[in-house]
Amino acid sequence: xxxxxxxxxxIKRRTVFYRxxxxxxxxxxxxxxxxxxLRMKRNIESEWRAMFPEAMGLxxxxxxxxxxxIVLKASGHxxxxxxxxxxxxxCHTSYRLDKLLEEFYSARGDDEGLAEIxxxxxxxxxxKVESNGIKCSRCGGRIGNPENFNLMFKTxxxxxxxxxxxxxxxxxxxxxxxFKDIYRSHGLRLPCGICQVGKVFRNEISPRQGLVRxxxxxxxxxxxxxxxxxxxxxxxxIGSAELEAExxxxxxxxxxxxxxxxxxxxxxxxxxPNEYLAVLLYKEKRLIERLGIGMExxxxxxxxKEELPHYSAGNIDLEIKTSYGYIEVAGNADRGxxxxxxxxxxxxxxxxxxxxxxxVLPHVAEASxxxxxxxxxxxxxxxxxxxxxxxxxxxxxxxxPYMCSVFPLQKDDGLISKAEEIHRExxxxxxxxxxxxxxxxxxxxxxxxxxxxxxAITVDxxxxxxxxxxxxxxxxxxxVRKKISEVFEAVV
Numbered sequence: 001x002x003x004x005x006x007x008x009x010x011i012k013r014r015t016v017f018y019r020x021x022x023x024x025x026x027x028x029x030x031x032x033x034x035x036x037x038l039r040m041k042r043n044i045e046s047e048w049r050a051m052f053p054e055a056m057g058l059x060x061x062x063x064x065x066x067x068x069x070i071v072l073k074a075s076g077h078x079x080x081x082x083x084x085x086x087x088x089x090x091c092h093t094s095y096r097l098d099k100l101l102e103e104f105y106s107a108r109g110d111d112e113g114l115a116e117i118x119x120x121x122x123x124x125x126x127x128k129v130e131s132n133g134i135k136c137s138r139c140g141g142r143i144g145n146p147e148n149f150n151l152m153f154k155t156x157x158x159x160x161x162x163x164x165x166x167x168x169x170x171x172x173x174x175x176x177x178x179f180k181d182i183y184r185s186h187g188l189r190l191p192c193g194i195c196q197v198g199k200v201f202r203n204e205i206s207p208r209q210g211l212v213r214x215x216x217x218x219x220x221x222x223x224x225x226x227x228x229x230x231x232x233x234x235x236x237x238i239g240s241a242e243l244e245a246e247x248x249x250x251x252x253x254x255x256x257x258x259x260x261x262x263x264x265x266x267x268x269x270x271x272x273p274n275e276y277l278a279v280l281l282y283k284e285k286r287l288i289e290r291l292g293i294g295m296e297x298x299x300x301x302x303x304x305k306e307e308l309p310h311y312s313a314g315n316i317d318l319e320i321k322t323s324y325g326y327i328e329v330a331g332n333a334d335r336g337x338x339x340x341x342x343x344x345x346x347x348x349x350x351x352x353x354x355x356x357x358x359x360v361l362p363h364v365a366e367a368s369x370x371x372x373x374x375x376x377x378x379x380x381x382x383x384x385x386x387x388x389x390x391x392x393x394x395x396x397x398x399x400x401p402y403m404c405s406v407f408p409l410q411k412d413d414g415l416i417s418k419a420e421e422i423h424r425e426x427x428x429x430x431x432x433x434x435x436x437x438x439x440x441x442x443x444x445x446x447x448x449x450x451x452x453x454x455x456a457i458t459v460d461x462x463x464x465x466x467x468x469x470x471x472x473x474x475x476x477x478x479x480v481r482k483k484i485s486e487v488f489e490a491v492v
Contacts, residue, residue, distance in 0.1 A: 006323060007380045008210065010391055014451055016040070016379065017211065029207030029215035036451050037375070039401035039432070041218070044291065044371055044378075045197055047398055048220045051287045052367075056236030058193035058222065059186055063174025065199055066155065069164040074346040075173050075339060077166075080310040082148035084122045085205050086129070090141030096205045097125035097146065099213075104134055106325060115256050119306040122146050151202045167201035171221045172366065176339045179225065179362075180351050190355040190362060191235055191276065195222040197371075209324050211372040218371040223335075224276045225362035227355045232275040238282060243275065246282050251301040258299050271302050273314040273334040280332050280367035284318050287369075288329075291378050292396030297321040300332075311338040318369075320377040329373045335364040382452065393452030394475055397492075402434040404471075404491040405448040409441055409460040419459040422469070422484060429488055433457075449474050455491045 011017060015034035033041055053060045072078045084097040098117055105113035120128070126146045136143055157163040168174070175194050182194055197220045207213045224235070234240055244264035251258050252271050263282065266272045272281065281300055288298055303315040311333070318330035340361055344351040352361045382393045397403065406423045408415035416437055426433040434453060436444050441458065448456050458470040463484075471490055472479045482490055 006391075007376075007383045010383065010393065010450055011037075011210070011379065016451075017375075027215075029204050029213070031211060031214060031216075031372070036401045040378070040395075040399055040452075041371060041375055043399050043401075044374055045218075045220065047290050048197070048287060048369065051283055051290065052220070052222050053193075053195050056193060056283070058195050058236075059182060059188070061175065061178060061182065061194060061196050062198060063171065063178060063196060065168050065201075066157070066165050067168050067173060068157065069166065070346065071173055071177070071343075072152065072166055072169075074342045075176075076310045076342065077152060077169055078150075081152060081169055082150050083205060084125050084146065085149040086126055086143045086146045088136035088139065088141040089144055091136060091139040093136055093138050094205050095136075095143060097122070097129060099206065100134055100143075101125060101128055101132075104132055111256060118304045122148060149203075149205065151204070153201050153203055169202055170200050170368065171196050171198050171219050172223060172339070172368070175221070175223045176343055176364075179223075179340065180353065183225075183353055190225055190227040190230070190353070190360065193222055193224045193236075195220070197221075211376040212324060212327055214372060220369040220371060222280065222367045224280070224365040226274075226276050226365060227360050228363045229360075230356060235276060235279050236283070238279055240275070243278055243282055246285075248281060248285055249295075249299040251299055253302040253304055272316065274365060276365035277314075277316065277332055277334055280365060281316065281318075284330055284332070284367060284369070288318075288320070288374075290396070291374070291399055292394075293320060293378060293381055297377075297381060299326070309333065311335050313338075320374075320381075322377055322380045324380075327373055327377065328370075329377055330367060330369040333366045333368070335366055337361050337363050339364065386449070390446050390449065392449040392474065395452035395454075397454055400452050400454050402432045402451075402453050403455070404431070405434045405436065405444070405453050405456040407435075407441060407444050407448075407456060407458050408437050409458055411437060412461075414464055415459050415461070418463055422457065422459065422487065426488065426491075431488060431492060445472065457487060457491070 014036055016037035017031045017033050020030035020032050052058060085094055086097050087094050101117050102114060123146060129143055152169050153167040155165050157165045175196060200217050200219050202215060204213050204215050207215060232240060246263045247260050249258055250261050250266060263278045267278060272278045297320055299319050301317045301319055303317060308315055313336045314334040316332045317328045319326040320329050340351045352359045378399055382395050384392045384394050386392050406419050408419040423433050423435045445456055454474050456472040463469050467484050468481045469484060469487060470479050471482055
């Protein structure tokens with residue numbers, strides 16, 4: 001991959017994730033997860049479930065990945081879900097104009113130029129590409145023929161393929177269409193929330209940077225349904241005073257400068273549209289902290305009006321600083337009643353509910369978190385050099401693919417038997433462990449450190465005599481002896 005980050009070496013060698021159908025060198029932008037990456041991905045989803053649906057009392061559903069065309073006509077995606085694209089006149093390579101300009105201005109440290117891109121229309125972007133002499137990276141040809149390219153993957157339903165459909169570009173629409181049934185069947189009342197985790201698909205023009213720009217994405221999406229005329233007295237276990245006192249790193253629209261502000265003052269200024277969206281920002285901050293992302297590496301950024309999606313009355317992105325610069329890992333939107341009113345109108349279905357003895361068409365506050373980008377951000381920020389030329393992933397325990405490694409000191413039948421016994425007992429106690437007897441103990445320690453396992457348990461000849469093992473800490477390399485009976489608490 002071009003412009004590889006320091007984490008890419010570990011990602012490749014340990015097959016954390018890797019290109020799908022890569023042996024054929026076909027279409028890029030699709031990735032498979034190896035055993036380590038899949039465990040880390042599931043850790044993120046588990047932490048999100050604990051932080052959002054479980055802690056906040058929300059319901060989780062799973063909806064179809066294929067949407068009939070009429071659904072996306074109602075949602076506005078059919079007309080507006082586009083990226084600015086241009087093509088080389090010589091070799092016909094396609095480029096996203098905004099990304100071309102971002103790379104150009106980033107290389108020069110031009111923050112004003114970067115901020116200007118967000119406000120540009122299609123032809124303005126092409127004009128900047130031409131005036132800055134940006135050419136095709138493959139053949140040096142002129143880039144032209146701009147268009148707004150719809151990012152959805154089209155398919156057909158039925159034997160004859162006469163009914164047009166699309167792979168969903170977001171999980172939200174399934175939630176909106178099922179809202180009223182879920183509301184009734186589960187006895188919900190406003191405010192309430194519905195969420196889901198699932199795949200979405202976007203036909204990215206020029207995927208690159210590993211999981212940062214891909215065509216198949218896992219989203220963790222939360223939709224809060226609100227009676228906009230009712231007051232806010234807290235939600236999801238978070239009271240008004242606690243929420244307003246929280247301080248977050250924030251970039252206000254039009255300023256470009258980061259600062260730390262209380263949620264109370266951001267609400268008062270209108271930088272955060274409403275308290276329910278503020279609750280989602282509060283929870284996202286807690287989530288990334290739990291995943292081990294340093295608080296100095298995140299920021300919330302209020303989108304310029306020109307950047308807003310078609311459904312949004314106000315958007316705030318969560319961005320994480322990586323070796324590729326700041327990348328968006330979550331989009332938070334005040335969707336108003338756009339979606340429910342559009343679906344109600346086109347389907348001729350009443351989607352209103354009774355709240356406080358009156359009919360209400362709820363407004364929506366949304367948090368849409370990209371699992372893949374979040375996973376990359378965690379790995380990218382966790383890479384450390386141990387001073388001996390080895391890379392270590394200093395992952396939080398919540399993100400570690402295994403809680404511990406189990407190693408026999410050497411290939412000896414007695415040591416192997418005892419190590420396997422400990423490995424099996426850990427599994428019975430639902431403590432994930434990685435077992436290996438291949439290679440020198442030093443190399444096994446190095447591999448364990450490299451994939452972020454917090455502790456390594458070593459079975460040696462003293463183990464067979466007195467029932468103790470060595471527990472080695474990944475980050476400090478400190479080793480302590482403990483009885484086998486004490487191991488199970490020591491590594492969790």
